[in-house]
Amino acid sequence: MQVVILKDAAEVAAYGADIFTTQLKRKANSVLGLATGSTPVALYQELIKRNQANEISFAEVTSFNLDEYLGLDGSHPQSYRYFMQQQLFDHINIDKSNTHVPPGDAKNPITACGEYEARIKSAGGIDVQLLGIGRNGHIGFNEPSSGLTSRTRVKTLTKATIDDNARFFKADEYQPHLSITMGIGTILDAKKVVLLATGENKADAVVAMVEGPLTAACPASALQMHRDAVIVIDEAAASKLKDIEFYKHIENENQKLLDYLASL
Numbered sequence: 001m002q003v004v005i006l007k008d009a010a011e012v013a014a015y016g017a018d019i020f021t022t023q024l025k026r027k028a029n030s031v032l033g034l035a036t037g038s039t040p041v042a043l044y045q046e047l048i049k050r051n052q053a054n055e056i057s058f059a060e061v062t063s064f065n066l067d068e069y070l071g072l073d074g075s076h077p078q079s080y081r082y083f084m085q086q087q088l089f090d091h092i093n094i095d096k097s098n099t100h101v102p103p104g105d106a107k108n109p110i111t112a113c114g115e116y117e118a119r120i121k122s123a124g125g126i127d128v129q130l131l132g133i134g135r136n137g138h139i140g141f142n143e144p145s146s147g148l149t150s151r152t153r154v155k156t157l158t159k160a161t162i163d164d165n166a167r168f169f170k171a172d173e174y175q176p177h178l179s180i181t182m183g184i185g186t187i188l189d190a191k192k193v194v195l196l197a198t199g200e201n202k203a204d205a206v207v208a209m210v211e212g213p214l215t216a217a218c219p220a221s222a223l224q225m226h227r228d229a230v231i232v233i234d235e236a237a238a239s240k241l242k243d244i245e246f247y248k249h250i251e252n253e254n255q256k257l258l259d260y261l262a263s264l
């Protein structure tokens, strides 16, 4: 796990955008795994800016989102498909037919999960998967107790997650309690994983993910098993980590190594 601690949310977004920029410059037809929630919004704005400045192109990109509410179709303002259109897809040169979000309106959600997995596989697998983290350590909608090798499936949301996400729904609006989410095993199959977390309310989840045991009680701790997981957090989200100075020291040493390699 690479732990990158930055000053604030703006620096986290810029760092995340740099990872995607590097990826797109290296491989124009990248397969990107995308996430919803409030955390990635600033990163998406940065990517939109860079796309509109012709620095990066999404023309050949295929995307797969992590999750969707079961029971909402893509035209529902609280659906994650709608969110992705508003926050990213409508503003970049991506071919909409190459964007995938689990179908919240699937007639048969069980077979839809298998089809989603098959589509990821036939696209060649995910090159870079973006993640946020829930306060209870969930990634995607893999709630605590999720199998660490799970695949895309229907998941029941915890009360904590429903309460956290209630801010996006109107008081009298129906809020789903079920979701379709990539599994932890699906996420771990991505070649690279980038998790962003900002703010003090994520500090407990971050410490459990980075310094806690590998456990289904904190689904994000499964990233300890990934060979290329980058955890990008601000000072507030990092505030409960025991080894902050060590993580910063590693980053300095990594930079020195990169500078040396560039000078060869």
Ligand SMILES: N[C@@H]1[C@@H](O)[C@H](O)[C@@H](COP(=O)(O)O)O[C@@H]1O
Pocket: 035, 036, 037, 038, 039, 040, 066, 067, 131, 132, 133, 134, 135, 138, 139, 140, 141, 161, 165
């Ligand atoms: N399913 C999403 C997760 O993918 C996201 O990481 C989490 C945190 O969201 P936020 O970034 O708004 O804190 O919210 C939702 O539950």
